[in-house]
Amino acid sequence: xxxxxxxxxxxxxxxxxxxxxxxxxxxxxxxxxxxxxxxxxxxxxxxxxxxxxxxxxxxxxxxxxxxxxxxxxxxxxxxxxxxxxxxxxxxxxxxxxxxxxxxxxxxxxxxxxxxxxxxxxxxxxxxxxxxxxxxxxxxxxxxxxxxxxxxxxxxxxxxxxxxxxxxxxxxxxxxxxxxxxxxxxxxxxxxxxxxxxxxxxxxxxxxxxxxxxxxxxxxxxxxxxxxxxxxxxxxxxxxxxxxxxxxxxxxxxxxxxxxxxxxxxxxxxxxxxxxxxxxxxxxxxxxxxxxxxxxxxxxxxxxxxxxxxxxxxxxxxxxxxxxxxxxxxxxxxxxxxxxxxxxxxxxxxxxxxxxxxxxxxxxxxxxxxxxxxxxxxxxxxxxxxxxxxxxxxxxxxxxxxxxxxxxxxxxxx
Amino acid sequence: xxxxxxxxxxxxxxxxxxxxxxxxxxxxxxxxxxxxxxxxxxxxxxxxxxxxxxxxxxxxxxxxxxxxxxxxxxxxxxxxxxxxxxxxxxxxxxxxxxxxxxxxxxxxxxxxxxxxxxxxxxxxxxxxxxxxxxxxxxxxxxxxxxxxxxxxxxxxxxxxxxxxxxxxxxxxxxxxxxxxxxxxxxxxxxxxxxxxxxxxxxxxxxxxxxxxxxxxxxxxxxxxxxxxxxxxxxxxxxxxxxxxxxxxxxxxxxxxxxxxxxxxxxxxxxxxxxxxxxxxxxxxxxxxxxxxxxxxxxxxxxxxxxxxxxxxxxxxxxxxxxxxxxxxxxxxxxxxxxxxxxxxxxxxxxxxxxxxxxxxxxxxxxxxxxxxxxxxxxxxxxxxxxxxxxxxxxxxxxxxxxxxxxxxxxxxx
Numbered sequence: 001x002x003x004x005x006x007x008x009x010x011x012x013x014x015x016x017x018x019x020x021x022x023x024x025x026x027x028x029x030x031x032x033x034x035x036x037x038x039x040x041x042x043x044x045x046x047x048x049x050x051x052x053x054x055x056x057x058x059x060x061x062x063x064x065x066x067x068x069x070x071x072x073x074x075x076x077x078x079x080x081x082x083x084x085x086x087x088x089x090x091x092x093x094x095x096x097x098x099x100x101x102x103x104x105x106x107x108x109x110x111x112x113x114x115x116x117x118x119x120x121x122x123x124x125x126x127x128x129x130x131x132x133x134x135x136x137x138x139x140x141x142x143x144x145x146x147x148x149x150x151x152x153x154x155x156x157x158x159x160x161x162x163x164x165x166x167x168x169x170x171x172x173x174x175x176x177x178x179x180x181x182x183x184x185x186x187x188x189x190x191x192x193x194x195x196x197x198x199x200x201x202x203x204x205x206x207x208x209x210x211x212x213x214x215x216x217x218x219x220x221x222x223x224x225x226x227x228x229x230x231x232x233x234x235x236x237x238x239x240x241x242x243x244x245x246x247x248x249x250x251x252x253x254x255x256x257x258x259x260x261x262x263x264x265x266x267x268x269x270x271x272x273x274x275x276x277x278x279x280x281x282x283x284x285x286x287x288x289x290x291x292x293x294x295x296x297x298x299x300x301x302x303x304x305x306x307x308x309x310x311x312x313x314x315x316x317x318x319x320x321x322x323x324x325x326x327x328x329x330x331x332x333x334x335x336x337x338x339x340x341x342x343x344x345x346x347x348x349x350x351x352x353x354x355x356x357x358x359x360x361x362x363x364x365x366x367x368x369x370x371x372x373x374x375x376x377x378x379x380x381x382x383x384x385x386x387x388x389x390x391x392x393x394x395x396x397x398x399x400x401x402x403x404x405x406x407x408x409x410x411x412x413x
Numbered sequence: 414x415x416x417x418x419x420x421x422x423x424x425x426x427x428x429x430x431x432x433x434x435x436x437x438x439x440x441x442x443x444x445x446x447x448x449x450x451x452x453x454x455x456x457x458x459x460x461x462x463x464x465x466x467x468x469x470x471x472x473x474x475x476x477x478x479x480x481x482x483x484x485x486x487x488x489x490x491x492x493x494x495x496x497x498x499x500x501x502x503x504x505x506x507x508x509x510x511x512x513x514x515x516x517x518x519x520x521x522x523x524x525x526x527x528x529x530x531x532x533x534x535x536x537x538x539x540x541x542x543x544x545x546x547x548x549x550x551x552x553x554x555x556x557x558x559x560x561x562x563x564x565x566x567x568x569x570x571x572x573x574x575x576x577x578x579x580x581x582x583x584x585x586x587x588x589x590x591x592x593x594x595x596x597x598x599x600x601x602x603x604x605x606x607x608x609x610x611x612x613x614x615x616x617x618x619x620x621x622x623x624x625x626x627x628x629x630x631x632x633x634x635x636x637x638x639x640x641x642x643x644x645x646x647x648x649x650x651x652x653x654x655x656x657x658x659x660x661x662x663x664x665x666x667x668x669x670x671x672x673x674x675x676x677x678x679x680x681x682x683x684x685x686x687x688x689x690x691x692x693x694x695x696x697x698x699x700x701x702x703x704x705x706x707x708x709x710x711x712x713x714x715x716x717x718x719x720x721x722x723x724x725x726x727x728x729x730x731x732x733x734x735x736x737x738x739x740x741x742x743x744x745x746x747x748x749x750x751x752x753x754x755x756x757x758x759x760x761x762x763x764x765x766x767x768x769x770x771x772x773x774x775x776x777x778x779x780x781x782x783x784x785x786x787x788x789x790x791x792x793x794x795x796x797x798x799x800x801x802x803x804x805x806x807x808x809x810x811x812x813x814x815x816x817x818x819x820x821x822x823x824x825x826x
Contacts, residue, residue: 019742053742054707056697057767082699084766124700129738129745133702161740284469286495287537289546294467299779300826304717325542327574328778329432329466329826332542353497354470365741366712372825412785413713413742 015048015075017213017252021062022410024049028070035073050077050120050157050213052252054130057088060117064092077154081122081132083141086151089117093150115152120213121145125158125182126175134186139193142186146194146206155211155248156183163218169267176215176222180249183212211248217255218266260364261314262307272316272360277368279313279359280375280398281331283351291335291346297359298329303366316358320347323359331359356398368409376405428461428488430626430665434475435823437462441483448486463490463533463570463626465665467543470501473530477505490567494535494545496554499564502530506563528565533626534558538571538595539588547599552606555599559619560612568624568661569596576631582680589628589635593662596625624661630668631679673777674727675720685729685773690781692726692772693788693811694744696764704748704759710772711742716779729771733760736772744772769811781822789818 018024031046038044047070051063055078063076080086093116121142124131132138145153160179166172187207194203215223258277259269269275279301285294302313304326312326315333322336335346351357361367368374431437444459451457460483464476468491476489493499506529534555537544545551558566573592579585600620607616628636671690672682682688692714698707715726717739725739728746735749748759764770774780781787 053709054698056695056709058695082766084699088766124702128700128703128705129740130698130700130707130743132700135702137702282469282471285467285543286497287541287543287545289537289548289550290541292541294543296466296469296826299716299718300782303712304719304779305712306717327542328782330543353495353501366717369713369741413709 014043014045015050015250016045017050017052017254019052019254020410020413021051021059021066022412024051024063024076025066026410028066028074028076031074032070044073047073048075048077050079052079052157052159054079054081054122055085055088055119057092060088060092064096075118077118077120078151079122079130079157080119080141080145080151081124081130083144086119086141086144086148089119090148090150093117115148116150118152118154119145120155120157120211121153123156123158123182123186125160125179125214127159127161129159129161131158134182134189138186139190142190143194143197143199146190146203147199153206153210155213155250156186157213158183158215159252160214160216160219163216164262164266166218166266169222172219172222172267176219179214179216179219180212180223183214187212209248211250213250213252215251215253217253217259217263217268220251220253220256220268223251255365258364258368260307260367261309261311261360261362262305265307265309272314275360275364277361277364277374278316279361279367281357281359283353283355283357284330286348286351286353288346288348291344292324293333293346293348293351295323295331295333295357295359296329297331299326300328301367301370302326302331302359302361303363303370305361305363305366307362311362313359313361316360318357358398369411372408372411374407374409375403376407377401378404427456427458428463428663429458430463430465430667432465432667433823433826434464434472434479435825437464437476437489438479439823441479441487441489444487445483457486460486461488461490463492465492465570467492467494467535468498468501468532470505473501473505477509488531490531490533491564492535492543492570493532493554493558493564494537494543496557499532499554499557499561502532503561503563506530528561529563531565531567532558533568533570533624534566536569536571536595536599538573538592538627540572540574542572542574544571547595547602551599552603555603556607556610556612559603559607559616566619566623568626568663569599570626571596571628572665573627573629573632576629577675577679579631579679582635585632585635585680589632592627592629592632593625593636596627600625622661624663626663626665628664628666630666630672630676630681633664633666633669633681636664668778671777671781673720673780674722674724674773674775675718678720678722685727688773688777690774690777690787691729692774692780694770694772696766696768696770697743699761699764699766701759701761704757705737706746706759706761706764708736708744708746708770708772709742710744712739713741714780714783715739715744715772715774716776716783718774718776718779720775724775726772726774729773731770771811782824785821785824787820787822788816789820790814791817 016027018027027046027049031044034046035044051059060078063078067074067076078089122131123134123138125134132141142153145151158179160175163172163175166175187210191203191207194200255263259275260277263269264275279297281295281297283293284296287293312323312331314323315321320336321333324332324334335344429440431440440459440462444457447459448457464472473491476491480487480489491502535544536547536551538547545554555566558564571592573588576585576588579588600623604616604620607613668676672688673690676682677688692710694708694710696706697709700706725736725744727736728734733749734746737745737747748757
C-alpha cells in the first residue's frame with residue numbers, strides 16, 4: 001500500500017507504518033529479535049509502529065491485545081481523522097480502567113490516568129482519500145487530541161497520494177512542497193488556535209515536539225529539491241517562512257522497498273533492475289496463428305492493477321514484448337510492434353514451453369500480497385541474470401538461480 | 414475464473430472444470446464423501462474434473478500424484494492446445510512405464526499400454542486467449558490425440574470469453590451459436606481429415622463420442638435461443654445442418670454460482686439479490702468536507718477488477734452511492750449524483766462509524782479468491798436483509814445475521 005513501510009532518518013522519528021494488524025504483529029515480533037542484537041536502551045524502529053488506517057473499535061481491541069502481548073517496549077500509534085474515533089479510544093480506555101479497578105476491588109480511582117494510546121492526526125493534504133481537512137474542523141480535532149486524557153497526540157500524518165497522477169517532475173516538486181507546507185502551516189495554526197482558547201503555554205511546549213509524517217514514493221526524491229531556496233518559491237505557505245527544520249520530519253515512501261512498473265513510469269526509479277520484486281512464471285502455451293504465448297501467472301499473482309504505460313505486467317529484459325491481457329490464472333503475451341507490413345513473427349524460440357520468465361508487476365504492493373512466501377535472490381545472481389538477458393539468455397536459467405533466503409509475509413488484515 | 418466450475422446436465426458429461434491444482438484436490442476429496450452417499454456405480458460429478466489451463470510438466474506430475482492418491486475412481490482430464498504438451502504427457506507416461514518395468518525386474522514390456530491420461534483439446538473459438546485454431550493445425554493435433562497410446566481424447570473445449578465484451582443480447586446470441594458451431598464443424602472436419610489419412614473407420618466410431626464443452630457465463634442463457642430454428646440462421650456453419658443433438662454437450666458457466674456486478678451489466682442476472690457472494694465491510698471514516706465515507710475493504714478484499722458500469726464495487730441497496738476509488742485496504746464512497754446546484758449532503762446518518770455494509774464485487778471470482786473462508790447465510794436471512802434495506806435499514810443489523818455454515822476455499826495454484 002502507498003502508505004506502508006516508512007522509516008525516517010531522524011532517531012526520534014524512526015519507525016514503521018503498517019497497513020494491517022498482522023503486519024504490526026510481525027514487526028513487533030521482529031522488534032524482540034532486534035532488541036537482543038542492540039545495546040540496551042538503543043532505538044528500536046521495529047517497536048515503533050503506526051497503524052496507517054483510521055482506527056475502528058474492532059481494530060483497537062486487537063491493537064490493545066498486541067500491546068499487552070509485546071509489553072512496555074512496544075508502541076503502536078493509531079490514526080485519527082474524526083472526533084468519533086477519538087471517542088472510541090476514550091471509551092475503550094475508560095472501560096479498561098473501570099474493569100481494572102473492579103479487579104482491584106472497585107471503588108477507588110485507578111492511579112494510572114496517563115494517556116494510554118498514542119495517535120497521529122491524519123490530515124487531508126489534497127489526495128481526498130482519508131484525512132480531516134487542515135482547516136477549522138482539523139484544528140478542533142487536533143486540540144481535542146492534544147488535551148485528551150486517554151490519547152497522546154504524537155504527530156500529524158499526510159499522504160500525498162495524488163502524486164501518482166503527476167505527469168512532470170515539476171508537478172512532483174509542487175506536491176512534495178505542498179505536502180510538507182500543509183503540515184507545517186497546520187501546526188502554526190494549531191498553536192494560534194490553542195492560544196486563542198487558553199491553552200497557549202501548553203501548545204508552545206507540545207506542538208514543536210509533534211512529528212510531521214509526510215510523503216509518498218513518487219514525491220520522495222522531490223522533497224530535497226523543493227526545500228532548497230531556489231525550489232521553495234511560490235509555495236502555499238501564506239505567512240511565516242519555513243526554517244527548513246527536519247528534526248521531527250518523517251517520510252513514508254511505502255513502495256520504495258520494491259518499486260514496480262508504475263514507479264518506473266513516475267520516475268521514482270529508472271531501470272527494470274531497480275524493481276526488487278518480480279514474479280517467476282512459466283511459458284505454458286504457444287500460438288503461432290496469432291503470435292502470442294501464454295504464461296501461467298495471472299491476476300492471482302499480479303493483481304489487476306494498471307499503470308499508464310499499459311500492459312498488465314512486463315517481461316524483464318524484453319521491451320519488444322507486451323503483456324496483452326491477464327485473467328485469473330494466465331497472461332497472454334504478444335509483440336509490441338508488428339512490422340509495418342503487418343508481418344513479423346513472435347520469437348517463440350526464446351520461450352520454449354516450460355521455460356521461465358521474470359515478470360515486473362504494475363503494482364508491487366498488490367502483487368506481493370498474492371504470495372505466502374518470497375524467495376530472496378542475491379544481488380550478484382541478479383546481475384548475472386540481467387547479463388544473461390542482455391546476451392539473449394541462455395547463460396544461466398532463471399530456475400537455477402540460488403535462493404539465499406525465504407521470507408514469509410504477514411497476510412490478511 | 415471464467416472457465417471454472419462448469420457442470421453439465423447430461424449424465425455422461427457431468428463433471429467440474431477446475432482452474433488450479435488445489436481446486437482439483439478439493440473436488441476429489443468431496444468425491445469421496447459424495448460416493449458414500451450415492452448407490453454404488455452411480456455417477457459422481459466430483460470425481461470427474463478437467464484442469465482448465467493448458468498442461469505443463471510440473472502440473473502433470475502433481476495431477477498424477479492426485480490420481481494415485483484418490484485411486485481408480487477419480488478422473489482428471491488435462492487440456493492440450495499444442496503438440497509439445499502432448500509430448501510432455503507421452504514422455505511422462507513412457508518414463509512411468511519404464512520405472513514400473515524396472516521395479517518389476519526390468520526387461521519385459523509392461524502389459525498396461527492403455528492410454529493413461531485423458532484430455533480435452535482446447536480450441537480457440539474467437540477469444541484468442543488459449544486454444545489451437547479450428548483449422549489445419551487443430552485437426553493435426555486432434556488426430557495425434559485420437560491416435561496417441563498415452564493420452565485418450567475425451568472432447569473438445571472452447572471458452573467464448575469474448576462474450577464479456579458483448580453489448581447487446583443479439584451479440585450474445587451470435588457468440589453462443591458460433592461457439593457451438595465452431596466445435597461441431599471441427600468434429601465434422603476431423604472425421605473427414607482422419608478419413609483422408611486412413612483412419613476413417615476409427616474416426617466414425619470415436620468422434621461421435623467426443624464431448625463438446627462450450628460456453629461462458631454471459632452466453633449461457635443464449636444457447637437455448639440460438640439453437641431454435643428462428644435463432645439459428647446466418648451462422649458460420651458453412652455446410653451441414655446441425656441436428657441440435659446435445660447428448661455430449663457440456664456448458665461451463667464458471668461465474669454462474671455467484672454472479673457479480675459485471676454479470677448484472679451483461680444481463681446474465683438481473684438484480685443485486687442474484688449476486689450470491691458479497692463482502693461485509695465496516696464504515697471507518699466520515700468526511701463531511703467532501704461528502705465521502707471510508708470503508709475498511711480494499712483491493713485485498715475486492716481485487717482491482719473493473720466493470721463497464723463504473724465504480725470499484727457497489728453497496729447493496731444503495732444505488733444513490735458510488736464507490737469512487739479502492740486502494741489496498743480501503744474504499745472511498747461518495748454520492749452518485751450531486752444536486753444540480755452542486756450541493757447535496759452525503760447520508761452520513763445511514764452509515765455511522767462502525768456500521769456494516771454489504772459490497773457487491775465487480776468480479777466475484779477474483780474477490781472470492783481474496784478470502785480464506787466464506788460465511789454462508791440462509792436465503793431467508795438474505796431476504797430479511799433486503800427487506801431491511803428497502804425500509805431504510807435498521808430492522809436487522811448485517812452483523813446479526815445468522816451464519817449457517819462456513820466454507821473453506823482451495824487457495825493457491
